[in-house]
Amino acid sequence: MSLPPAICLDIGEVLIDETRVWSTWADVLGIPRFTLMGAIGGAIARGGDHRDAFALLGVDGWAAREPEVQAVYAGFRSEDLYPDALPAVAALRASGRRVAVIGNQPARRREELLALGLDVDVVAMSEELGVEKPDPAFFTAVTERLGEPDPAAIAYVGDRVDNDVRPAAAAGMTAVWLRRGPWGVLGEDVSGAATLVVGSLSDLAALAVPGAAPPSG
Numbered sequence: 439m440s441l442p443p444a445i446c447l448d449i450g451e452v453l454i455d456e457t458r459v460w461s462t463w464a465d466v467l468g469i470p471r472f473t474l475m476g477a478i479g480g481a482i483a484r485g486g487d488h489r490d491a492f493a494l495l496g497v498d499g500w501a502a503r504e505p506e507v508q509a510v511y512a513g514f515r516s517e518d519l520y521p522d523a524l525p526a527v528a529a530l531r532a533s534g535r536r537v538a539v540i541g542n543q544p545a546r547r548r549e550e551l552l553a554l555g556l557d558v559d560v561v562a563m564s565e566e567l568g569v570e571k572p573d574p575a576f577f578t579a580v581t582e583r584l585g586e587p588d589p590a591a592i593a594y595v596g597d598r599v600d601n602d603v604r605p606a607a608a609a610g611m612t613a614v615w616l617r618r619g620p621w622g623v624l625g626e627d628v629s630g631a632a633t634l635v636v637g638s639l640s641d642l643a644a645l646a647v648p649g650a651a652p653p654s655g
């Protein structure tokens with residue numbers, strides 16, 4: 439398939455490897471990292487919210503520890519970027535496509551991403567938009583921020599079937615499922631909403647080269 443002229447990338451587990459933030463949560467709460475990561479996977483596999491892991495582990499009042507976690511985490515760092523993130527963005531833009539980065543994140547992540555060298559056409563965080571995935575209004579906001587009224591001209595690339603793939607397809611976009619991170623590995627696209635399934639952003643960028651074959655597997 440050929441990619442549409444505008445590509446909107448999710449952030450967590452698409453551009454950013456969230457290992458460090460969940461390691462920070464484990465450290466602050468005094469839970470072994472392996473235990474928390476495993477419990478998060480279990481919560482996702484049960485079809486629940488990943489934060490159900492805290493209840494599973496008997497952690498009360500975890501939400502109140504958020505400021506402490508964020509202070510230790512101290513925002514995105516270069517080491518949090520998946521190695522293919524910036525090269526894939528550059529390749530997609532070099533192919534003449536417009537690239538946006540819009541995901542469910544606090545507003546301050548915008549400046550953090552720009553400081554890591556992210557060079558795209560549009561950057562917006564859900565907090566500044568006032569709406570989060572999977573709300574259909576989020577995907578309307580994507581079309582508005584890209585200045586592209588036709589959703590069919592946009593591919594939304596995300597790791598989650600529930601938050602990214604299904605609502606993007608419902609909005610009329612090309613839904614690209616990036617199967618990395620726990621949601622990407624454990625999820626099932628039972629409704630077949632994904633137009634395209636890739637294992638990395640490198641695979642996606644390879645499709646931007648004219649005459650490229652689709653990724654195998």
Ligand SMILES: [Mg+2]
Pocket residue numbers: 448449450451452596597598
């Ligand atoms: Mg994500």
